[in-house]
Amino acid sequence: MRNFLERFYELYPHSEIQDYVKLAYQMSYGVTHFFTNSEDSLHFLKLETSQMEPHSDKFLYECLNDNLVRVNLRPYLAHHLDLEELNANFYQTSLLEMPKLSYFLDLAKESKSFLLNHGFKEAEFDEFMKDYKDRDYPPVHHTKTYTECYHPAYRLISRDRLSPQIKSLKIMDFLESFKKGPMTVIAFDGKCASGKSSVAQLLANELGATIIPADDFMDGSDAEIGINSKRLINDVLTKLQPEKPLSYGRYDCSTKKMETIKIPKVGNWVILEGAYSANSAIRKYLNLIAYFGISDAEQTARLKKRSPENFEDFQNKWIPRENRYLEKEQIVLHADIWI
Structure with a gap:
């Protein structure tokens, strides 16, 4: 986990506590978009990509760990790759059984240790996690700062599905x-x-x-x-x-x-x-x-x-x-x- 946190910190220096919690959440829960079928997920993927400009200013995909990657949509479009294939990989990943809560809490603990060594305040992290627990650990979004700095647009897929x-x-x-x-x-x-x-x-x-x-x-x-x-x-x-x-x-x-x-x-x-x-x-x-x-x-x-x-x-x-x-x-x- 620490190796991936180091790389995330290097790539996204303006990330906040919530963004690190989201990273741990994705590592633990995988895909949390509750589409009932692959046709619905494909519809939303095509709708999202129809409104964006293709370019390759990011890696085609980024590894969260040895299990999961974020496939960045803009470079994916720039390479004229198949959206239906990406959607199939995304939907199949959503069906995987993931470790979930106990694993997430372990990762959150590792994230806390890492962040305290990089200038984040312990009280702020603990306050965020307390509120997060009170809300029963729901899926979390990227922060406004992260979104404005990095314009995230990706699909989470199993690393094993990369060709x-x-x-x-x-x-x-x-x-x-x-x-x-x-x-x-x-x-x-x-x-x-x-x-x-x-x-x-x-x-x-x-x-x-x-x-x-x-x-x-x-x-x-x-x-x-x-x-x-x-x-x-x-x-x-x-x-x-x-x-x-x-x-x-x-x-x-x-x-x-x-x-x-x-x-x-x-x-x-x-x-x-x-x-x-x-x-x-x-x-x-x-x-x-x-x-x-x-x-x-x-x-x-x-x-x-x-x-x-x-x-x-x-x-x-x-x-x-x-x-x-x-x-x-x-x-x-x-x-x-x-x-």
Whole structure:
């Protein structure tokens, strides 16, 4: 929760206590628009978007946590994306069973601690929550200040319903505003089964990006950081040159042997793709970090489908190690963009 509060504070510095409570409420209750069917929700979506000007001054979507995102309507329209698809995702998200009150109260407590460390007054927070409790914790709106500063217009959907295409569009929007040099190295780090490789391939097709899989350096030499960072630095990161060839050794886990990978010409965009790709040992060689998240339930479902024979190893060994790494290395906070 704290990582997401930090990012929210950074993006929306004029937020008030009520806006943070709304954030915690959405994380806990999800969609609270009580449409009886998807046709009604589509009608209201089309009505709302008919009155707004499309533009891309915000991210296409913003992550609330590993479970939910806010899809911003103006950039969604600017990309000429399908409103019916967005509505279907929104409506399906509204049907999800969410943790609700006890979880909300825990998040509110975390929010209070965070806000007190950022100059908010304890008495004001307590007074707001007392009044809020007296009203039986109803859905809450953004404040007037937040609305005037940021003009919120979005739909809440499950993060698991984001397509690789939507994720790649968010990254490309971000890259357009990034001042790049002759070569830009981007790490795609985050949870396994979160779509890193699919999005990397889309960007390779769209931008001519070169993909370096971090798994190529997973040779068992580091029990905590799952890749051989030293070999990655020496064989790849210090030798990358745009428009030049590159060769490096890939460790094959099945044969326990090295094989040579040859890249005829390195692109202007290089994607270091995979878990552990933004660890502190190699971070100085990176220009950007993208964090990929996924809900626990969806991660489990994807891994069971993708690698049923290895699922127990994922569950008992690889995922716990990955989660320890993400927490220790604070990848979420170091990330320039959340996918």
